Amino acid sequence: xxxxxxxxxxxxxxxxxxxxxxxxxxxxxxxxxxxxxxxxxxxxxxxxxxxxxxxxxxxxxxxxxxxxxxxxxxxxxxxxxxxxxxxxxxxxxxxxxxxxxxxxxxxxxxxxxxxxxxxxxxxxxxxxxxxxxxxxxxxxxxxxxxxxxxxxxxxxxxxxxxxxxxxxxxxxxxxxxxxxxxxxxxxxxxxxxxxxxxxxxxxxxxxxxxxxxxxxxxxxxxxxxxxxxxxxxxxxxxxxxxxxxxxxxxxxxxxxxxxxxxxxxxxxxxxxxxxxxxxxxxxxxxxxxxxxxxxxxxxxxxxxxxxxxxxxxxxxxxxxxxxxxxxxxxxxxxxxxxxxxxxxxxxxxxxxxxxxxxxxxxxxxxxxxxxxxxxxxxxxxxxxxxxxxxxxxxxxxxxxxxxxxxxxxxxxxxxxxxxxxxxxxxxxxxxxxxxxxxxxxxxxxxxxxxxxxxxxxxxxxxxxxxxxxxxxxxxxxxxxxxxx
Amino acid sequence: xxxxxxxxxxxxxxxxxxxxxxxxxxxxxxxxxxxxxxxxxxxxxxxxxxxxxxxxxxxxxxxxxxxxxxxxxxxxxxxxxxxxxxxxxxxxxxxxxxxxxxxxxxxxxxxxxxxxxxxxxxxxxxxx
Numbered sequence: 001x002x003x004x005x006x007x008x009x010x011x012x013x014x015x016x017x018x019x020x021x022x023x024x025x026x027x028x029x030x031x032x033x034x035x036x037x038x039x040x041x042x043x044x045x046x047x048x049x050x051x052x053x054x055x056x057x058x059x060x061x062x063x064x065x066x067x068x069x070x071x072x073x074x075x076x077x078x079x080x081x082x083x084x085x086x087x088x089x090x091x092x093x094x095x096x097x098x099x100x101x102x103x104x105x106x107x108x109x110x111x112x113x114x115x116x117x118x119x120x121x122x123x124x125x126x127x128x129x130x131x132x133x134x135x136x137x138x139x140x141x142x143x144x145x146x147x148x149x150x151x152x153x154x155x156x157x158x159x160x161x162x163x164x165x166x167x168x169x170x171x172x173x174x175x176x177x178x179x180x181x182x183x184x185x186x187x188x189x190x191x192x193x194x195x196x197x198x199x200x201x202x203x204x205x206x207x208x209x210x211x212x213x214x215x216x217x218x219x220x221x222x223x224x225x226x227x228x229x230x231x232x233x234x235x236x237x238x239x240x241x242x243x244x245x246x247x248x249x250x251x252x253x254x255x256x257x258x259x260x261x262x263x264x265x266x267x268x269x270x271x272x273x274x275x276x277x278x279x280x281x282x283x284x285x286x287x288x289x290x291x292x293x294x295x296x297x298x299x300x301x302x303x304x305x306x307x308x309x310x311x312x313x314x315x316x317x318x319x320x321x322x323x324x325x326x327x328x329x330x331x332x333x334x335x336x337x338x339x340x341x342x343x344x345x346x347x348x349x350x351x352x353x354x355x356x357x358x359x360x361x362x363x364x365x366x367x368x369x370x371x372x373x374x375x376x377x378x379x380x381x382x383x384x385x386x387x388x389x390x391x392x393x394x395x396x397x398x399x400x401x402x403x404x405x406x407x408x409x410x411x412x413x414x415x416x417x418x419x420x421x422x423x424x425x426x427x428x429x430x431x432x433x434x435x436x437x438x439x440x441x442x443x444x445x446x447x448x449x450x451x452x453x454x455x456x457x458x459x460x461x462x463x464x465x466x467x468x469x470x471x472x473x474x475x476x477x478x479x480x481x482x483x484x
Numbered sequence: 485x486x487x488x489x490x491x492x493x494x495x496x497x498x499x500x501x502x503x504x505x506x507x508x509x510x511x512x513x514x515x516x517x518x519x520x521x522x523x524x525x526x527x528x529x530x531x532x533x534x535x536x537x538x539x540x541x542x543x544x545x546x547x548x549x550x551x552x553x554x555x556x557x558x559x560x561x562x563x564x565x566x567x568x569x570x571x572x573x574x575x576x577x578x579x580x581x582x583x584x585x586x587x588x589x590x591x592x593x594x595x596x597x598x599x600x601x602x603x604x605x606x607x608x609x610x611x612x
Contacts, residue, residue, distance in 0.1 A: 233501075233535065233566065235535075235536060261501070264501040264504065265497070265499075265501070265504065268504040268508065270496060270497050272497075273497050273498075274497065275497065275498045276498070277498055277499065277500040277503075277537065277552050277553075279500065279536045279537050279538065279553070280500035280501055280502070280536070280537050281501070281535075281536075281537075284501075317536065319535045319565060319566050319567070320565055320567050321567075322566065322567050322570065326567070326570055326571070326574065327570070329574055329605060330505055330509065330570050330573050330574065330605055331505050331508060333508075
């Protein structure tokens with residue numbers, strides 16, 4: 001059989017078995033769980049090391065072939081779906097943990113390293129260290145979550161995962177390799193972003209449009225010996241957000257997350273719960289604590305109990321904290337929340353398997369109003385008001401997500417998700433929230449809100465960093481041929 | 485009786501998390517021969533309230549029906565925090581939680597004692 005154009009171009013980049021152009025694979029890589037428009041790649045290259053990545057970028061630059069990096073493809077934003085065809089670089093096998101520095105608490109990893117892999121490695125080496133772990137399956141990539149500025153279960157203390165990056169090694173479409181952070185000084189370990197001019201931000205939240213990151217240094221944090229996870233059932237969202245705001249500023253808790261009532265029902269197999277028993281709690285709020293000793297843990301628990309009692313004395317309706325271990329004994333379904341990373345199958349294993357969201361970061365002072373409006377919108381489109389809210393960085397801001405499950409095989413439902421998400425995006429922007437891991441459709445809604453000079457500078461930076469316009473094109477309105 | 489019909493939930497999509505948790509425990513207990521024999525002798529309704537959530541469990545000698553809220557004609561009622569009720573489900577003595585005032589009862593206490601095995605989480609080693 002005659003090789004096609006892409007097989008000829010990339011034939012020397014990877015061994016034959018890792019260059020794939022068959023229809024079934026291309027079709028599989030042309031979509032994800034979301035409502036995003038499918039986009040067919042011309043070829044999928046399974047990259048396993050930096051030399052192959054470099055060769056792929058060189059060929060792509062020479063022949064102007066778009067490159068789309070992909071690992072698990074679970075970003076919920078269609079971010080690894082090609083907008084203009086080209087080559088998907090599947091980086092799953094590019095997955096060495098290059099170094100774990102126990103003293104400086106830094107790991108250096110390749111793109112394909114997963115949360116499950118790093119957690120297992122830390123356990124194997126018996127290191128009392130951990131990383132912020134998102135509410136996502138174990139096979140998801142640490143680097144992708146950091147570069148897309150996602151969050152993890154220590155983001156209340158330490159902020160978005162982009163902030164955990166201490167240095168990057170990046171391949172530009174010009175063929176140049178650069179390093180950011182202290183790492184830019186040769187032979188210095190990647191201990192921090194400071195104190196050189198911080199170039200790391202040129203690659204965080206840019207969705208792979210400025211360069212291909214081949215190595216990342218990321219902070220690890222001490223894993224304390226004494227840990228508890230508790231659930232507080234709160235009867236309305238005002239109480240939930242008051243509780244979050246008050247607990248967040250104590251600087252005592254690892255993570256606080258409010259999951260709205262449909263979560264519980266979905267875990268019991270009710271696929272689309274639209275109505276709530278008016279007397280049941282609106283949110284399950286989990287609170288993670290860790291400490292160096294029983295005594296320290298006890299102080300934290302006492303603080304939490306005191307705050308809950310104060311809230312109750314002010315008329316708030318909420319239950320006493322339930323220990324997750326107790327809940328799991330009665331309801332084993334909740335074991336999903338016992339350890340992260342975790343696979344919340346109830347979100348994806350349903351007929352049609354669709355999962356989408358509008359995920360935003362925004363000021364906690366505005367959570368109540370944004371949640372009220374978001375719930376109204378979701379109800380209008382007949383989606384359960386599935387919301388996840390978590391304070392971040394000591395309560396300066398938080399994440400507010402509106403999540404839909406749907407059937408990807410039902411065109412009407414896909415269209416309903418698109419319209420619902422568009423409306424949610426309009427609302428959150430008006431309320432001062434900013435979507436993250438932004439899909440193409442959502443980005444188009446965000447750009448008009450950007451300060452004009454900001455977007456102009458983004459476009460100029462894109463031209464400098466990716467003059468051949470091959471890095472994940474079609475995103476952020478950055479390509480020179482794109483209309484503003 | 486068909487095992488699938490031994491437990492009915494009225495409007496399951498609107499059932500509270502209390503009802504869903506209890507239904508899950510009851511369902512696993514109904515697989516056990518000893519509990520089935522006990523259900524065959526039960527007739528009447530029990531109301532359970534945890535925090536603001538309430539459900540009614542109705543027994544008709546062959547099946548159990550869970551309904552949201554409290555209905556009329558209850559033979560007994562249990563009231564407590566969700567945590568206290570979960571502790572009872574995990575084996576804590578009824579008397580213990582009653583005297584510690586974590587849970588209150590009203591109505592026919594004997595009927596309550598009879599339904600207790602149905603809402604206890606079965607130990608992994610218990611015979612089916």
